[in-house]
Amino acid sequence: MATDAKEILLRRIRLWVMVFILGLIASGATAIPLEWELNLVARALSIDPQMNDRAHSGVATWIAKVRGALRDTYAKYPFIAYGTDWLAFGHFAIAISFVGAYRDPVRNAWLFSFGIIACWLVIPFALIFGALRGIPFLWRLIDCSFGIFGLVPLWICRRYLKELSSLRVEQKVK
Secondary structure: OHHHHHHHHHHHHHHHHHHHHHHHHHHHHOOOOHHHHHHHHHHHOOOOOOOOHHHOOOHHHHHHHHHHHHHHHHHHOHHHHHHHHHHHHHHHHHHHHOHHHHHOOOOOOHHHHHHHHHHHHHHHHHHHHHHHOOOOHHHHHHHHHHHHHHHHHHHHHHHHHHHHHHHHHHHHHO
């Protein structure tokens, strides 16, 4: 009976680790084609590329401003995009490290604590550095949500890991 419970917990942990890994990969992958993505969003919001960013309202103003800045920067300094390529690489590298937590969550339990701390740190980083860089507050909250969305699967994994540990203790006592 305890072995069945152990296997169920391990499967649940692995499922949530995979959700976290896929989230990191997706988030990292979106950091590479920024100009293309902004053009796509601008088309979806019917933002005229010939109009300046002040001709729009709400979120369209921000998208138009960022798209224009990115277009101008990439045209003159294409190497700047290399920074977001490295951002993507960082996401991919962190995702790869969590393969260890997928394979053996008990031995690699420290990864859950590491991930939780990193997710919490997203929030002050987004709020502080976003303010310093002139990022609108609502956009900074969207950035904060990445930390919160990452925190959820890791917290669930750690909770299941505690249950798994208590099962192991019970098995040793018997």
